[in-house]
Amino acid sequence: MRSLERHRDVGAYALGVLDEAEAFRFEDHLMECPSCAVQVTEFGPAARQLMLYRSATPRPVHPLAKPGPRMLDRLVSEVAARNRAGRRRLLLALAASVVIAVSAPVAVMAQGGGAGAGRAVSIAATDERSGVWAEVTAEDEAWGSHVELRVKDGAGPRVCHLVVIGRDGSEETVTSWRVDRHDARPNTMRSGSAMHPDQIARYEVRTEQGEHLVTLDPR
Structure with missing residues (x-):
């Protein structure tokens, strides 16, 4: 598979329509x-909406029906458009923050870091059965959470995923990595x-299978 084709497969991978060999590659x-x-x-919200649609799909629709290439292309275009809009909003917010900092520095010092802004939550755990240790730090952002993962796993080689489970039962795979053979250094x-x-x-x-x-429960 050429490099350009791999980039184009990001939507198909996020939606789970690649076969096992293509997903592994x-x-x-x-x-x-x-x-x-x-x-x-970024495809997480779209994938969850499609899962909800699938669960509500009437019986006459074939249960193994998959989104076609045109739908994937539209989703890629929509994500790109949201990214451009997000960057414009970020630039406007930065410009506004500069104006506020110049015009009212005392007020910024007194009120900076509003309640809940940039709030970070950290949790660590070790699974006794697998021996895997992990620590997750999630920082609240306007668009969701910035997530940092540190993990020690000496049972490689294998590919692993960090999966976020919402309180509504939805799941989102936020990052993947490969563990080298017998390498217990933190990643x-x-x-x-x-x-x-x-x-x-x-x-x-x-694991990818x-x-x-290991489970990290913030409660």
Whole structure:
């Protein structure tokens, strides 16, 4: 598979329509492509909406029906448009913050860091069965959560995922990585989730085959 085709597969991977071999090859590409990793995260809300649609689909629709290439192209275009709009909003917010800082520095010092703004939540856990240790720090953002994961896993080689489970039962895979053979050094990954910290019930580290390695419960 050529590099350009791997980039184009980000929507199909996020929606779970790649076959097992293609998904495995894309995950190899994902380890080396931060751009695709961010896009997989951004597809989370769209993937959840499609899951909800599938659960509400009438019986006459074939249960194995999959979204076609045109739908995937539209989703990629919509994500790109949202990214451009988000960048414009960020620039406007930065410009406004500069104006406020120049015109009223005393007020900014007194009121800076409003309640809940940038609030970070950290949790660590070790699973006695698997021996895997992990620590997740989630920082609240306007668009969801900035997530940092630190993990120690000496049972490689294998590909693992960090899965965010919402309080509504929805799931979102926010990052993936490959564990080298017998390498227990800590790995650090940074990604993002469409869910805010207070919407997250727990975090789970799983292998690509779905084996549970460790659960991090913020409660």
